[in-house]
Amino acid sequence: MKIQMVDLKGQYEKIKEEVNAGIQEVISNTQFIKGPQIKSFEDALAKELQVNHVIACANGTDALQIAMMALDLKPGDEIILPVFTYVATAEVIALLGLTPVMVDVDPNTFCINTDLIESKISPKTKAIVPVHLFGQCANMDEIMAIAQKHNLFVIEDTAQAIGAVYTFKNGEKKGAGCMGTIGTTSFFPSKNLGCYGDGGALMTNDENLAKKIRMICNHGQSIQYVHDVIGVNSRLDSMQAAILNAKLPHLKSYETARNQAANWYDEILGNHPLVSIPERNSQSTHVFHQYTLKLKTPQGFEGNFRDEVRKKLAEKGIPSMVYYPIELHKQKAFSPFWDGKENFPVSEELCASVLSLPMHTEMNLEMSQFICGLVIEAIHDVQSIMNR
Numbered sequence: 001m002k003i004q005m006v007d008l009k010g011q012y013e014k015i016k017e018e019v020n021a022g023i024q025e026v027i028s029n030t031q032f033i034k035g036p037q038i039k040s041f042e043d044a045l046a047k048e049l050q051v052n053h054v055i056a057c058a059n060g061t062d063a064l065q066i067a068m069m070a071l072d073l074k075p076g077d078e079i080i081l082p083v084f085t086y087v088a089t090a091e092v093i094a095l096l097g098l099t100p101v102m103v104d105v106d107p108n109t110f111c112i113n114t115d116l117i118e119s120k121i122s123p124k125t126k127a128i129v130p131v132h133l134f135g136q137c138a139n140m141d142e143i144m145a146i147a148q149k150h151n152l153f154v155i156e157d158t159a160q161a162i163g164a165v166y167t168f169k170n171g172e173k174k175g176a177g178c179m180g181t182i183g184t185t186s187f188f189p190s191k192n193l194g195c196y197g198d199g200g201a202l203m204t205n206d207e208n209l210a211k212k213i214r215m216i217c218n219h220g221q222s223i224q225y226v227h228d229v230i231g232v233n234s235r236l237d238s239m240q241a242a243i244l245n246a247k248l249p250h251l252k253s254y255e256t257a258r259n260q261a262a263n264w265y266d267e268i269l270g271n272h273p274l275v276s277i278p279e280r281n282s283q284s285t286h287v288f289h290q291y292t293l294k295l296k297t298p299q300g301f302e303g304n305f306r307d308e309v310r311k312k313l314a315e316k317g318i319p320s321m322v323y324y325p326i327e328l329h330k331q332k333a334f335s336p337f338w339d340g341k342e343n344f345p346v347s348e349e350l351c352a353s354v355l356s357l358p359m360h361t362e363m364n365l366e367m368s369q370f371i372c373g374l375v376i377e378a379i380h381d382v383q384s385i386m387n388r
């Protein structure tokens with residue numbers, strides 16, 4: 001059985017007609033930039049997420065940068081973010097001359113540890129950027145309460161969690177990316193709602209912010225050749241919007257397929273003494289952008305157990321990934337933002353022990369059983385070498 005980390009070809013085969021028709025239409029009317037597909041996609045996504053405004057842009061990293069520009073964040077402002085995340089979150093903060101302030105994460109849900117946020121707030125703090133990592137929401141009750149108390153913006157990095165729903169303690173339900181001041185997402189091909197190139201979007205319920213975001217995405221232009229603010233050139237191509245229009249109606253069924261695969265993994269791997277299956281945040285649905293488990297190192301093992309298991313798995317033909325092998329503070333590029341002393345013990349532990357298994361919309365029971373069988377075998381192989 002040939003196993004892939006993601007199967008975009010298999011997914012395409014099932015929606016070929018809609019996708020091809022959409023692409024053909026763009027070619028026929030040649031409005032490759034700012035075609036009608038953009039607005040129809042923005043409107044459809046806004047409806048799907050139940051948010052007032054969706055503004056498409058070129059990618060998820062731009063979306064984060066544009067959000068920070070729209071909120072007038074200025075050099076020296078401090079922005080709180082989890083230390084265990086994809087680099088894009090921190091990159092745009094540094095690029096705008098803002099100061100990333102890193103916070104350790106929860107060992108079970110992998111999202112920012114909200115108990116640690118307040119101790120990092122200073123008079124310079126302007127925003128919190130929670131990352132809804134691997135497909136489930138951070139603790140938004142706590143984050144929104146802290147933000148309100150300290151008058152901070154909340155920019156939700158929803159690149160991995162589009163479609164996830166958070167239930168607040170008062171019973172109110174809101175979509176990932178639609179709870180804070182601005183939400184951002186990515187349509188990178190392997191994301192849960194992926195196009196066939198780069199793409200991204202911002203979500204907000206604030207009409208004035210939406211206008212400003214739209215302006216910034218388009219060179220800060222209010223009317224043609226009139227530039228009110230410094231902007232960027234960041235747009236979603238019509239072709240990508242057409243592909244997203246074809247895929248959006250399937251988002252819910254994709255989420256179901258991912259959850260099904262996760263449940264199969266859980267059932268087989270959940271009893272293994274050296275495996276911790278991903279814990280669900282009881283207040284959020286999980287859209288399983290990644291199925292990420294933690295491997296426990298057996299007593300007396302020298303070296304990195306996870307790395308050895310991953311090597312064995314690869315030999316057996318099973319791809320896997322380490323999201324993420326290095327915490328932000330240990331990255332050379334971010335050394336100016338780390339005092340060299342502060343520890344982030346949970347993130348350090350995660351970087352050494354997490355392993356993401358194949359996860360996509362085309363997974364079936366046989367595949368998950370096959371993968372789990374070989375994961376268990378790989379763990380066993382590494383242990384027997386150790387005991388030799």
Ligand SMILES: *Cc1c(COP(=O)(O)O)cnc(C)c1O
Nearest residue numbers: 059060061086088159160186188
């Ligand atoms: C993918 C991703 C991004 C960036 O999205 P791009 O479209 O690749 O620029 C940002 N944040 C997180 C958490 C991501 O996973």
